[in-house]
Amino acid sequence: MNDTREHILKVAFNLFLVKSYKEVTMAELVEKTGMSKGAFYYYFKSKEQLFLEAIKSCMSSITPDFSIFDKNSLYEFYHQYVVYQNRILNSLQLYGDDLDRGLTVNYYSLVFDALKVFPSFRERLLEHEQDELKAWKEVISTAKKNGEIRSFMNDEQIAKVFIYTNDGIALRISLMKNRSEDVSDISDTLLELWDSFYMELKG
Structure with a gap:
């Protein structure tokens, strides 16, 4: 991606997180990027276009690539997932410099803003949901077949x-x-619950 374009997207994403889609103005976006109005508008003609691009850019950055996880062991799969997610959550700080690390209420609000402004964005979220469900089902099926887990579910x-x-x-x-250790809190709590659930599945 063009460095200038990426700079604009990161600045915009940060502003949309700190405030909201409605509260952020184009004048403010131009000012925060430190660019001239002409240079800014060369890349983005409207706030709507910039908002959608910023959301898509972030989603692409944080959406897991399930193909890189171990598919032969459920235990390895979900442990690798947590490590990956930890890295992704930390990466959000690159977009939101004024925010605490990890997923914040602001991030969820931003997603809801995107759904209001761009109803078609829901399709993108649903696609991700189906991809994630498929990946989990595949590794769970394998875990049952190789005797790793047993369950009536x-x-x-x-x-x-x-x-x-x-x-x-x-x-x-x-x-x-609202603390900087939110990322580790999520990982620790998640692993504790997933490990317990895994032991139940092992029987």
């Missing part, structure tokens, strides 16, 4: 427990805390 039910637990912990900690 079907693959999708088990997958949703892992996914929804992750979503719930991240949101709850974001709502309850």
Whole structure:
């Protein structure tokens, strides 16, 4: 990506996080980038265009590539996932310099803003949800076949427990805390619950 374009996206994302889509003005965006109005508008013609690009850029950066995780062991898969997620959550600080590290309430608000401004953005989120569910189901199916786990729950039910637990912990900690150690809190709590659930699945 062009360095100037990337600079604009990061500055914009930070502003949208700190404030909100409605509160941020184009004049403020131009000022914060330190660019001339003409140079700025060369890359982005409207706030809507910039907002969508900033959201997409961030989503692309933090969406897991499930193909890099071990698919032969559920235990290894979810441990690698936590390590990866830890790195991704820390990377959000690169976008939101004025914010605490990790997923914050501001980030969730930003996603809801995107859904209001661009209803089609929901399709992108649903695609990610389906990709994530598929990845979990595949490794869970393999874990059952090789005897790693046993459970009366079907693959999708088990997958949703892992996914929804992750979503719930991240949101709850974001709502309850406002500290720099949020990332480690999420990881520690998540692993504790996932390890316990895994032991139940092992029987």
